[in-house]
Amino acid sequence: MxxxxxxxxxxxxxxxxxxxxxxxxxxxxxxxxxxxxxxxxxxxxxxxxxxxxxxxxxxxxxxxxxxxxxxxxxxxxxxxxxxxxxxxxxxxxxxxxxxxxxxxxxxxxxxxxxxxxxxxxxxxxxxxxxxxxxxxxxxxxxxxxxxxxxxxxxxxxxxxxxxxxxxxxxxxxxxxxxxxCETENAPPGLARGLADDRVAAALRVLHARPERPWTVAGLASEASLSRSAFFARFSRTVGMPPMEYLLAWRMALAGRLLRGQELSLDQVAERVGYSSSSSFSVAFARYAGLSPARYGRMYLNGQTGEPAQPPSTI
CATH class of the missing domain: 2.60.120.280 (Regulatory protein AraC)
Structure with missing residues (x-):
């Protein structure tokens, strides 16, 4: 699919x-x-x-x-x-x-x-x-x-x-x-990235397999571009560097998995590309502003407060 x-x-x-x-x-x-x-x-x-x-x-x-x-x-x-x-x-x-x-x-x-x-x-x-x-x-x-x-x-x-x-x-x-994204002065963002065939190829594989150990070189290969050309093109159209986008998407997926309460912390970490729950916990806490365990408990208990705004925005 x-x-x-x-x-x-x-x-x-x-x-x-x-x-x-x-x-x-x-x-x-x-x-x-x-x-x-x-x-x-x-x-x-x-x-x-x-x-x-x-x-x-x-x-x-x-x-x-x-x-x-x-x-x-x-x-x-x-x-x-x-x-x-x-x-x-x-x-x-x-x-x-x-x-x-x-x-x-x-x-x-x-x-x-x-x-x-x-x-x-x-x-x-x-x-x-x-x-x-x-x-x-x-x-x-x-x-x-x-x-x-x-x-x-x-x-x-x-x-x-x-x-x-x-x-x-x-x-x-x-x-x-x-x-x-079709206008000449379109702002950077996901839609503009998808309008670029080369960048779109990288975005689709990144979304399809977020658990893979992606590197800029690996994504550049999917886009059929050199590493430097891909990095510049992705950053210009999407509005953030490739690995920063990958982190943002992984954290969004992790949030959904943590709310579901169906997977262990190790399983969530594996699904979003981390080799251990400890490395995932550090990354999630730094990005979302609270630990994965606290995040899961917050929504399990029906709290309506939102996680802190992540540090990187477009």
């Missing part, structure tokens, strides 16, 4: 919808939202605006654009003609799932569908670093359609609603990551 690393990561993340709404804006306006590191996405249906995400350089979004932020902490949206010093406004609800920002006596200059979701996986801190910090796709109408479907399903209370939402969000995230 052919391994699909992107599908593996998105499925493990377990995306869940929190809410979705349609926002109309008129006149000069600005609104700001603080996040807690959960995913945020939006599709611009009409008009244009300026967006600043987590203090990064602002982006101009226009009709047909789709923005995905896998871990949003601060978001500012504003009209392009906004005067200096304008105070952020709170969206006012004008109907079910519909909100208004700015002057009500002026026609809307922006219509945008936004959504907030969460990742249900307890290993979110181990998996999110494999995604780009921000994805921008332009001119992909199917993303707007998927966004609207998520919004409609969020407001409905039909049978199997949660299952439908989970599947829609999985498709939405995969489609956004695939479309976002």
């Amino acid at each position: 052919k391994i699909d690393p992107l599908a593996e990561v998105v499925t493990l993340l377990q995306p869940r919808a929190r809410f979705s709404k349609l926002i109309e804006c008129g006149g000069s306006w600005r609104f700001r939202r603080k996040g807690t590191g959960d995913p945020f996405y939006c599709a611009v249906l009409e008009g244009q605006c300026r967006v600043t995400v987590d203090g990064q350089p602002p982006l101009i979004l226009r009709a047909g654009d789709f923005l995905l932020v896998p871990a949003m902490r601060d978001l500012i949206k504003e009209s392009l003609d906004l005067p200096q010093g304008e105070t952020p406004e709170e969206p006012i609800e004008i109907g079910e799932g519909r909100f208004r920002v700015g002057r009500e006596d002026e026609p809307p200059n922006l219509c945008i569908q936004i959504g907030h979701c969460s990742f249900g996986s307890p290993d979110v801190a181990l998996l999110v670093p494999l995604l780009p910090r921000l994805v921008l796709a332009r001119g992909e109408p199917r993303l707007a359609t998927l966004t609207q479907l998520v919004g409609e399903e969020t407001r409905a209370h039909r049978p199997a609603r949660e299952l439908v939402l989970e599947r829609l969000l999985e498709v939405l995230l995969i489609e956004a990551l695939r479309c976002g």
